[in-house]
Amino acid sequence: xxxxxxxxxxxxxxxxxxxxxxxxxxxxVVSISDGEYPSSRIMVLRExxxxxxxxxxFSDSNSQKCKLIELNPRGSLTVWDRKNNLQIRIRGEFVFxxxxxxxxxxxGDLAKKSYGNQPSPSMPILERWEYDNKPExxxxxxxxxxxxxxxxxxxxxxxxxxxxxxxxDSWKGCWVVP
Ligand SMILES: Cc1cc2nc3c(=O)[nH]c(=O)nc-3n(C[C@H](O)[C@H](O)[C@H](O)COP(=O)(O)O)c2cc1C
Numbered sequence: 001x002x003x004x005x006x007x008x009x010x011x012x013x014x015x016x017x018x019x020x021x022x023x024x025x026x027x028x029v030v031s032i033s034d035g036e037y038p039s040s041r042i043m044v045l046r047e048x049x050x051x052x053x054x055x056x057x058f059s060d061s062n063s064q065k066c067k068l069i070e071l072n073p074r075g076s077l078t079v080w081d082r083k084n085n086l087q088i089r090i091r092g093e094f095v096f097x098x099x100x101x102x103x104x105x106x107x108g109d110l111a112k113k114s115y116g117n118q119p120s121p122s123m124p125i126l127e128r129w130e131y132d133n134k135p136e137x138x139x140x141x142x143x144x145x146x147x148x149x150x151x152x153x154x155x156x157x158x159x160x161x162x163x164x165x166x167x168x169d170s171w172k173g174c175w176v177v178p
Pocket of ligand 1: 043058059
């Protein structure tokens, strides 16, 4: 296993996660900052662009995370592929993808219900089900993390190994102690 192969292995895991509903790695821990504390939540990985090194997620445009990303677009992803004993940590900056219509039209009616809760997500309510759902494209947003660094760790039976890849190094990569 050399540095380029290891990077490719990680990308293959991520690509698979974005297309295979049963993949372990599909539910990604997405972290941003709320200004005071790290703020993490699980999100479904929807698309991977290998050339651009970008990772796409869907969300409600009125959610807290979108407000936080507007204030500070820096974020990170944490992925655990249990089958392959692989941890992938990705750092980068989020952008709001303007091409939401293409993604919205691909969603079925059930999937659209994940967007458009009223009042907005995180608003306090008196009873647990005291909210409505009106799926509308105006409540839908597409977030894309443009990666600048990957930290990949493989827990190998023989001996673990880990490498770091950064855009400023032209993604050449470097082995580091696990
Ligand atoms: C398995 C799982 C998958 C989830 N997928 C998404 C998702 O793709 N997009 C999303 O906005 N929230 C998703 N959530 C909900 C978020 O984890 C979070 O609770 C919600 O988006 C509110 O986060 P916020 O207040 O930071 O905006 C998912 C939760 C779970 C448990």
